[in-house]
Amino acid sequence: MNCVEFNAIIDSFLDKEMDDKEVAEFELHFTSCEKCRNELESFDKCSRILRYVLRDVNPPLSIKDIVFRKIDNIR
Amino acid sequence: MLICEKELIGGDCMPDIQFNDIFNTYQKPIYNYVLRMVRNNDIAExxxxEIFIKTYNNLSSFQGNSKISTWIYQIATNTCLDYFRTSGYKKSKSTDQLDQDFFSEETQIDDVSKILSLEEGLIKSEMAECIRDYIESLPGDYRTVIILHDLEGFKNREIANILDFSLDTVKIRLHRARKKxxxxxxxxxxFYRDKNDVLCCDRKSCKDDCEDQ
Incomplete structure (x- = not known):
């Protein structure tokens, strides 16, 4: 596997969409290629940062009140 | 993340779908998805x-050809896109509101040991605002795909169904969005970890400016 091929399937690896053979080839490349290892870590870090900082908030209670009031009017 | 689909649409149980169950299951994820898309609490609400009223009105026509989560996120995505298309839409920030929500949720966590320190909360809140700016700067399709995938937890094939894209299109846009x-x-x-192992970040320009002074 070369760097171009690696870059083309980096999302499949992060999304756990590879079979064992593909994972083995992928890992073999990034353990021996610092540039691709950095690229993988950077992609992974980007996703983790998104999940870390953009955590779920509770919706306002008024949504439920208004939705069910409107539905009562529809019925 | 979501309830077991079978509980809602399991085979012959289709007619028994209860709107209440759907609402209770999807209220939080849908609100957060919309909030990530529009970045304004009032508009997200x-x-x-609107999304749940549409869901209710169309429930009888839902055939079960897709997962119910896919169907509801389709309604949510289309509702957001319709909103973006309206002439009144202007990108707006509501930092204060978002920050208030961030902290109000913290106070609802029962386990006191899990409550973040004020300092960590502030850092995280500032980071969130910064990251939201960057996500908002992405082209529309990229933003939608990366939110659905990395934050809402959908698989590529599910995103393809929600957005009516081909699987390859989703993969390409997700890759480009991540790259961007x-x-x-x-x-x-x-990005770095402070002495308390809290993930922090400095804006490079600010840091450079500060160091220059």
Missing amino acids: ELSQ LQSILASNCD
């Missing part, structure tokens, strides 16, 4: 109401 966001973060942010 308004659109969430990665590049933006690398150019603008320095």
Whole structure:
């Protein structure tokens, strides 16, 4: 596997969409290629940062009140 | 993340779908999805109401050809896109509101040991605002795909169904969105862990400016 091929399937690896053979080839490349290892870590870090900082908030209670009031009017 | 689909649409149980169950299951994820898309609490609330009214009105026509989560996110995505198309739409920030929500949720966590320190909360809140700016700067399709995938937890095939794209299109846009966001973060942010092991970041320009002074 070369760097171009690696870059083309980096999302499949992060999304756990590879079979064992593909994972083995992928890992073999990034353990021996610092540039691709950095690229993988950077992609992974980007996703983790998104999940870390953009955590779920509770919706306002008024949504439920208004939705069910409107539905009562529809019925 | 979501309830077991079978509980809602399991085979012959289709007619027994209860709107209440759907609402209770999807209220939080849909509200957060819309909030990530529009970045305004009032509008997110308004659109969430609209989405659930549409869901209720169309429930009888839902055939079960897709997962119910896919169907509801389709309604949510289309409602957001309709909103973006309206002439009154202007990108707006509501930092204060978002920050208030961030802290109000913290106070609802029962386990006191899990409550973040004020300092960590502030850092995280500032980071969130910064990252939201960067996500908002992505082209519309990229933003939608990366939110659905990395934050809402959908698989590529599910996103293809929600957005009515081909699987390859989703993969390409997700890759480009990640690449773009990665590049933006690398150019603008320095991430590190402080002495308390809290993930922090500095804006590179600010840091450089400060160091220059």
